Amino acid sequence: MSKVFSWVLTTASALTLSLAPLFALAVEHYQSHRITPQGVVLTTDQGEVSVEFYNPHSVAVWYQPAGVTQLPSLLIGNPAQPVELALASSEQQLTLQSDALQLVINKSPLSIAFYRDGELLTRDQAGLIQADGQLGFDFSLAEQEKLAGAGQRVLGMDRRGHKLPLYNKAHYGYSTESSQMYFSLAGILSDKNYMLLFDNGATGELDLGHSQTDQLRFRAQGGRSSYLLVAADTTPELIQQYLAVSGKPPLPARWTLGNYASRFGYRTEAEARAVVQKFRDLKLPLDAIVIDLYWFGPDIQGHMGNLDWDREAFPSPEQMLADFAADGVKTILVTEPFILTSSKRWDESVTAGAIAPGPDGQPKTFDFYFGNTGLVDVFNPKAADWFWQRYHELLTQGVGGIWGDLGEPEVHPADTYHYLPGIGLQPADAVHNAYGHRWAELVHQGYRRDFPAQRPFIMMRAGSLGSQRFGMVPWTGDVDRSWGGLKPQVELALQMGLFGFGWIHSDLGGFAGGEVFDPELYIRWLQYGVFQPVYRPHAQEHIAPEPVFHSQDVINTLRPWLELRYRLLPYNYTLAYQHSQSGIPLMRPLFFLDEQNPALRDEANSYLWGDAFLVAPVTEPGVTSWPVNLPQGIWFDFFSGERLEGGQVLQRPVTIDTIPVLVKAGSFIPMTDSLQRTADYQGKALTLHYYADQSVATSQYSLFEDDGVTPDSVAKGQYELLHFAATTEDNRLTLNFSREGGEYQGKPASRDLTLVLHNQRGKARKIYLDGRYIPIVAQPQRFARGDYMAWYDKANKQLKIKLPLTADSKMLQVRY
Template identity: 50%
Template sequence: MHFTPLSDAAVDVEFRALHAKRFDSYAIDPNVGTSAYSLEDSDNTLLFQGQSLQVRVTKAPFNVAFYGNQNLLLSHESGFFQYEGLRGIRFGLGEDEKLIAGGQRVLGMDRRGYRLPLYNKTHWGYTTESNQMYFGLPALLSSKGYGLIFDNAAKGAMDLGASESDVLQFEAIAGRNAYIVVAGLSDNKVDYSKLIQNFTAITGRQPMPPAWAFGNFASRFGYRSEQQVRDVVKKYQTLDIPLDSVVLDLYWFGPEMQGYMGNLDWDRANWPTAETMIQDFKEKGIQTVVITEPFILKSSSNWQSAVDYKALATDMSGKHPRVFDMFFGTAGLVDVFSEQGQNWFWQKYQNIFSDGVAGIWGDLGEPEVHPENTLHATGTANEVHNAYGHQWAKTLWDNHLKDYPEERLFLLMRSGFVGSQRYGMIPWTGDVSRSWGGLKPQVELTLQMGMLGLAYTHSDLGGFGGGDDSFDKEMYIRWLQYGVFQPIYRPHAFDSIPSEPIFHDKQTQDILRQWIKLRYQLFPYNYTLAYKNSTSGLPLMRPVLFAEPDNPDLFDEKNSYLWGDAFFVHPVTDPDVNRVNTRLPLGIWFDYWSKRVFKGQQALDVKVSLETLPLFVKAGSFIPYSQITEPLSLHRGDALDIHYFHHPEVAKAKGQLYEDDGKTRNSLANGQYQLTQFESEYDAGKLSISLIPEGNGFATLPETRTISFTIHNLDIAQVSNIKLVQEQKETQINAEAMGNNAITFSFSWQNQTSKLEIISSHKELQQ
């Protein structure tokens, strides 16, 4: 056994016989080093001690146990096993232990009691149950405060107490016989934020996506011509619905669904001036994303080139491309594990990027068809299957970094492995049913993936397939409303029913226009969540468990969630409802619509209309809004609208606003940003709010801008004085009353430390 400390809270454990083949780790970020642990050797015990994790090896009878701050987290049941054609590891499970595990599955939040295949696979038209999908992860987080990764990409299974109620077993047919343990405790209690930070510190953090990725996508299966896409963009603009990107499905390289996959170049009959179209869109602030697949059809223009370059996975002789039939035609598969395959594939992507394309969609990367008797440079199909999408993403990331070092990569993919987020992968939840049943599990899917590092997981808004007999207008509206509070806003579906709101009736357009504009108004808040994810690994969508980690009942909550720290969201996933039963987490909460104040930790029966869903903001939250809804690639932050949700029981509060140019790859690493810290303090009728900018700034940061400040839960009749202090200069501020018991005022800001003092004429501000 080989123990390698990866950090003070994580250890890699590998079982490898002497002179046995070494397998590389896909899960561990190559930039992670090792950490110093002390070693104590006694008669029957070896003790490796890090700051947050201790490993205790008992010599006889042999056993390995892991402790966090002296609390037992996990121990071997019988440990590693290896037989002909099967290898794995067995651990003990605690009696009341709950498990977030497996990535994309629809089984409920606690996955204990299930046996889950470890083999990425399509699940067409899924609804409310699935134990095997596009992006399975051989990893888990436990309610005891540890994370566990089975660092093996081969075909296998994870048995979470299904076969034996007190045994956790990982198994695979081949590959790396290794696992990683991560601790996440604070003051001897489970700290899910810390656990995720420690988990992503070793598997890698998501780079900052380009700013435009947080806007509205026009996407369907699929646009068939240049003129059609131009007309779609024009219609969005005519109807005053913001738009940041267009996504081109497989018709960009061929006129039919079958026979053209692998061309990876424009079908000039239908896209005669594609490069001009892309440039025209860019001038409007709209980016272009195109689909690519790793399958090269024999009928494609690239078949012979791929064969001659030896870019394809082979049959078992290692000499000839493995050819097979699939829905799209007779094909071979690019070997992304070989140098020839990587180089050949990147040459095609270089041509695509040179046309001005801003983002890549990598589809079918499970791979969707992967015959067992296929040989890759590093193993057979079953030995590398679960790492295929991961390696594909790495190929794109590494080469894009080399050729476009200043630009951020947008990479949409539906399959990968633990740690794929470090290559900028943005996953979606696959070919979901276009139905209420398809909508229901989307919160669960994104929460599960986000907790295990893949924080940009999102759904095809409106549902992808099925439902062609009749359009369910209510379901469509509800799904796109929920999408405002998921990481990526991308309606997408078969074109039998348009996925874009611009092609629906006026009521649908009017409702969704306001929701999409809200998405744009929240860009400063959402972009700050992206910064937090890139620096800490914390997901954008978070289980309500984050608000009450000591409440085990909340572990199972899959219908509501937190959007960052400030928002509590409960999507409407049933038809014909005018009330939704929900439970507010710990804290004090404002109804977003009425601004009524509610104590947390209580059940609420929330009234909703077709225009609303249950949405609450936590007292003490700073919400930075944008006052404009233009394409986000044009966003400059000239005017900011800061909302503070005041309550006298919140004596101190903090918030942040992260800003950069939205496009430079290394803005964080190079300090090319501004991070404004918001701090509030309330005491005996005086509310103080400070704005403290940090960072080196960036080229497009406005030198002067107008801040419009709104304080909720504060009656203007109670305010006797508002003072602004900047660079030791005091200025009196005049405020105006807003509806729902709030005040608003504005001032000029030159990005300097500033302090606001709001004095009440009463002992207490509004209760």
């Protein structure tokens, strides 16, 4: 329940915290303050400073010096919630407090210290710093504090000690080290369980204790002089509180979790059709095809900006789209924000006012790899409307998803200007990192307005803090097709996931270079891909990225992995639901299980896939074993069933057919039968695996189901949550079933459930479902008494129980 807003005014004697002397240069001095519904506004000798709580855990501080242009917020996506606050005032300080945070505001010089449970988190040492045409902030760092964040970098999980550019920039063919990449984020997450996020999309720099070991410095070339501080008891709670302010990622369509055919690129309609048919002929599942540059022109250069089909290469695209859709295959088209002067749309875009101007007010043109070009001014409503109309035309034809490439923007001359409503023209450096964010926003808004029955699919390479609320599906860019390119993919995904970008994924198999096909590398990358958010092999065409074009040995090795991806659909879709509700990512750092373990904080080679799985991708050739940093507890090998003790680093045996995949004791894993497309999924028949162990007395799990396509299905009540709770006693295992939610299209009245209980000591003596006895038989095929039966798989130590799961099912008891 939200608390009623109230104020408590106290005297100086009520203060329990004080600020230590600050060494930072005094830049601003308090004069007065006024109370607002969410905090206070300070009047200073330079302007105003608003301190506004968005919830008890999150506070935004916005410095508004007189005469300084302030750009719109990127980070804030939701209105503030009612918060109970207390204010204390003395001659030297103000203390502002919620249930979770205490701010001590030193009046002169102005500075703010942030406390949680009496512990200093960090200190805004000198307020807003303005110098050399830049704005910025300096914050204190504790001696042993670890910092994640700053977006896509290959530096290790702890980014402390680095000075990092905040400038979204392509890094073609990166591998084991990169300090600047496609998607920078102006924020950090501390192991002291706070986040510090700068609400600014300008070109800048983030110094994480590099220049001065006990100081974090943020600098930007304009933008917005505001930041958000969030604090909580655990990292998952921290992410949830941040996204309650910034906006949660929406639930995508179920097909997003399927297999994609993708390359640079399919040159003709005939080739695209043949690729889809190849998957069907080989009975390898497929849900999407991604068509790169050649859909709008025959060559790499000279055609970007046409934003329409090349009818010579794709003579009947509408029919192709319809045929693919009838086969359960969505078509995703690449688009770019560059309109070449040689393209068919150049004159039209200029007339529409869609091209960003230069200093002379005329459309700015410049050369880059693809030709002489202008850049769509996505900030300008006129340009955004023109750009959206191109998308509207394509989506009306039947295009299933939008791919926005080169959105850093890849080339962004400093003398380019962008028009912001109510503000006017701003130079490129003031908005550079906001470009992809605004592009995603205009596509998302267009979808919601013009295609309200569709869940948007928006895959983009760059954005900023806050872009997750537009359903952005980012990827890790043009990675080198090498073992070095594979190694950092876990780190990249975990770092982005901590800030709400749970759909981050890599070009499976690697994109750039690689003159000779390496089947082992390819297999290892696609095995890892089974446990990443989007399964999309993608590469330059000289080596086929699609498994169907490789040897029978490669196909045979990968087939069970691709089938596993689809069999895990109910589990993976539940992860997508969890991400949309709380922001917790699909790929999770191991330290989620033990936040006080520094070794798990630094772990960048293995990760959790949801609550159940621990995955350790193999990233070196020719190995027969692979290390797994196993957290405390009991774990099971997913393939062999072997029971393992945690709290140690284990060498696990591997072959070309396996990578270490472990399951935490007490986990539920729902699975379905093999599918050829996600559209075939009905949820009627489910296999529910439960990994029983005496070390776990109780455990719970909730399976999410809806029709997979309806937008806002949760808000509309068009979903079902199936709750499972297990209790383990000496001679009894009890499973309780319950449901919540409403009706949706295709909801089964009853589900055929096969329950697989792992780690069974022996045969059960008796099994009851709501008091009904379930007979235990030697072999299931010999039993012909309806849908209730159980049997013991001695070889795998599994007890299997088949039963109908209805709305009336409440409790299953297994007695040993």
